[in-house]
Amino acid sequence: SYVVTQPPSVSVAPGKTARITCGGNNIETKSVHWYQQKPGQAPVVVIYHDSNRPSGIPERFSGSNSGNTATLTVSRVEAGDEADYYCQVWDSSSDHPVFGGGTKLTVL
């Protein structure tokens, strides 16, 4: 089964840029999706297919995918961005989604 790896935590000061990575073998050949989960809430898609933002998601959220690493970038970080972020790919061999372990974004 395909495995994706995230750092457990990322910390950033308000107004700065946070980058959260998602590593996997040749992950650039897969579509990577990102979810934001705030405490007590269900996950919400913030980026789909590597770099697409759903309507209602601020332009401060962007994504990229190259080589063995996909990256979620949050620019001009705000206190309200503090949350857990999960990357997800589709494992075509077993035909189901695979989630990363999640990264807790802390705004200092």
Added chain:
Amino acid sequence: QVQLVQSGAEVTKPGASVKISCKASRHTFTDYSIHWVRQAPGQRLEWMAWINANNGVTNYAQKFQGWVTLTRNTSISTAYMELSSLKPDDTALYYCAINHDGESYLDYWGQGTLVTVSS
């Protein structure tokens, strides 16, 4: 826009079974697959299984095979997940989520159903 409304919290004993539901707001229920994702307290998201709402085909993660059963009722746009032989370690929030057929991400999620297994 699709809303998914899940049934309420359950408290049950070890060895028992529970069946939780996930009702979709849209009539195009059969355009989706319904996934179930588990999140133990303070833990990561864990994919469990999906069911194709149109044809009823299912796919289970290996660790959930044999004790998790997915069904659906297309006439009322509702999917169900039955959990059997529950253990205290199965205490978790269980989310339903959907992806459009052919898509690889879960674009709408239910609010989650807390299942507590305790003697």
